[in-house]
Amino acid sequence: MKKGTGIKQFVIARRCFQVFFLLLFVSILTPAGERLADILPARFFLRSSPLMVIRISIGIKAIASGAGFAFIILLLTMVFGRFFCGWVCPMGTVIDCAGALKKKRKVFTDRVTGWISSVKFYILGLLILLAAFSVQTRGAGDPMVIMARVISLYIIPAVSMLSGAAQNYFTQSWLPLLLFVLICCASAVIPRSWCRVLCPLGALYALMSRFALLERVATDCSDCKVCPETCRMGAIKDEGNYVKSECVLCMDCVYSCPRHDVKFAWHHFWGNDK
Ligand code: SF4
């Protein structure tokens, strides 16, 4: 992958992908989207969540239907890293918008970042344990479920109401909406805070991306500390090392490097050229 240039091709491409998948996610949840049901069922996105598939499979003690797509995403994560988080996840896209104005993204020291980043793995473990004991959590914590609930329970009914169609969305529980607003507010202060600290689906992708073949390489780093300030995931440490499992391939560090020294390259099992 080419080093940073004046034109942020990969950042532009990422934003296009994010907008496309967000619109797709919203559209299949609308009444009009029901017409797409034969080719793209509404559960497509939910079953693309390996977390959802694992929880259902543990609950029913069999492979959940539609698990194949989630399995493919996990395999792709082992090749490309957390591409889903940076390029596809509708929650990640909304969170990026919420944190877009935050220019100074390094909020915590490397040590604190390491501690808080581990919280999501405990949440993932807890959810899997609860599924093993058949405790009904109704998709709690899964960003795809949170987004689906917010869009179908509040946003679509609110738009329908404003356009004159009668909807009783005020009778819905406000809890999912409150959680969503809190996630967005937190991300406006600490970019991607939900993804970094709490998201159990992100934790699953982080575990798989430890083996990713695509990785960040800085061949001639001058230690200027620009990229640790740039990284929305706190994935780059002060000394320039990066935590592969936290990287969502946003590509910001490629273009922020004043020496155009950062690139993404395939892992060389015999050692990357330095
Ligand atoms: S960490 Fe979770 S919410 Fe964030 S982008 Fe990844 S899957 Fe989506």
Ligand code: SF4
């Ligand atoms: S390491 Fe680079 S590409 Fe990865 S999340 Fe941080 S800024 Fe984005």
